[in-house]
Amino acid sequence: MTVRVLVVDDHPVVRDGLVQLLAAGEGIHVVGAAADGAEAVAVATSEKPDVVLMDLSMPVMDGCQATRRILAADPDARVLILTSFTDQDGILEALDAGAVGYMLKDAEPAELLDAVRAVARGESPLDPKVAAALLRSRVAARQEPELTGREREVLGLVGNGLANKQIARRLGISEKTVKAHLTNVFQRIGVSDRTQAALWAERHGLAGEAGRP
Numbered sequence: 001m002t003v004r005v006l007v008v009d010d011h012p013v014v015r016d017g018l019v020q021l022l023a024a025g026e027g028i029h030v031v032g033a034a035a036d037g038a039e040a041v042a043v044a045t046s047e048k049p050d051v052v053l054m055d056l057s058m059p060v061m062d063g064c065q066a067t068r069r070i071l072a073a074d075p076d077a078r079v080l081i082l083t084s085f086t087d088q089d090g091i092l093e094a095l096d097a098g099a100v101g102y103m104l105k106d107a108e109p110a111e112l113l114d115a116v117r118a119v120a121r122g123e124s125p126l127d128p129k130v131a132a133a134l135l136r137s138r139v140a141a142r143q144e145p146e147l148t149g150r151e152r153e154v155l156g157l158v159g160n161g162l163a164n165k166q167i168a169r170r171l172g173i174s175e176k177t178v179k180a181h182l183t184n185v186f187q188r189i190g191v192s193d194r195t196q197a198a199l200w201a202e203r204h205g206l207a208g209e210a211g212r213p
Contacts, residue, residue: 001027001120002027002028002029003027003028003029003050003051003116003117003120004029004031004047004048004049004050004051005022005028005029005030005031005049005050005051005052005053005116006030006031006032006033006034006040006043006044006047006049006051006052006053007019007022007030007032007033007034007053008033008034008035008036008037008039008040008052008053008054008055008058008063008066009033009035009055009058009082010035010036010055010057010058010059012035014055014105015033015035016033018033018053018082019033021109021112021113022053022113022116025113025116027117028113028116028117031043031047031049032047032049035058036058036059036060036061036066037058037060037061037062037063037065037066037069038060038061038066039060040052040054040061040066040070041061041066041069041070041073044070044073044074044077045070045073045074048074049077050078050120051078051079051080051116051119051120052067052070052077052078052079052080053080053082053116054066054067054079054080054081054082054099055081055082055083056081056083056085056090056094057083057085063081063083063094064093064094064097065097067079067081067094067097067098067099068097068098071097071098078100078119078120078122079097079098079099079100079101080099080100080101080102080103080115080116080119080125081094081099081101081102081103082103082104082105082107082112083102083104083105084104084105084106086104086129086130086133087133088133088134088136089196089199089200091130091133091134092134092199092203093199096203100119100123100124101115101118101119101123101124101125101126102125102126102127102130103115103125103126103127103130104127104129104130107127145188145189145190146188147185147188147189150171150181151181151184151185151188152206153171154167154171154178154181154182154185155182155185155189155197155200155201155206156201156206156207157170157171158182158194158197158198158201159197159198159200159201159202159206159207160207161198164178164179164182182194182197185197
């Protein structure tokens with residue numbers, strides 16, 4: 001069986017290097033290369049590759065959004081992330097988007113080729129550093145931080161994309177109070193900015209319900 005692969009990376013040198021590496025791999029055929037997520041969606045739609053080797057950080061459309069679009073069009077598509085990012089939120093977002101594997105760009109060439117073949121067989125390869133990050137995430141999830149009812153409301157509204165002024169108006173409190181709640185929330189859930197807090201709220205089911213009047 002020949003594994004048909006689409007390579008997606010915005011850096012020409014990296015993209016060309018990956019194409020050459022994969023083309024030289026036994027049983028692997030590169031059907032296309034894309035420089036951003038939007039282009040990846042278009043090529044994946046036309047070529048129907050067995051495996052999409054997907055970068056995360058790209059212009060026009062990032063890897064997570066592209067993964068969602070590709071899977072929406074073809075639920076049987078298999079996306080293998082290849083990136084340099086090892087943060088837990090990024091890993092979880094990619095897997096939540098539907099990626100079936102996650103490898104890092106410092107992997108050995110043979111490891112990457114094996115990962116591509118594994119994805120084609122229906123397996124889910126993870127770089128050891130990624131697996132360790134996921135384990136840490138599970139441990140952190142079991143140690144659920146205690147939030148007050150008001151803090152959960154504020155965090156839920158952050159998860160719904162509301163600004164501090166909108167949250168204050170929705171809850172009938174001052175914007176200063178909202179900021180104070182968020183300072184406490186950030187410390188308790190272990191994040192440093194609103195984006196990470198919003199992702200945390202979504203993963204823990206706080207977004208959605210909080211946005212209803």
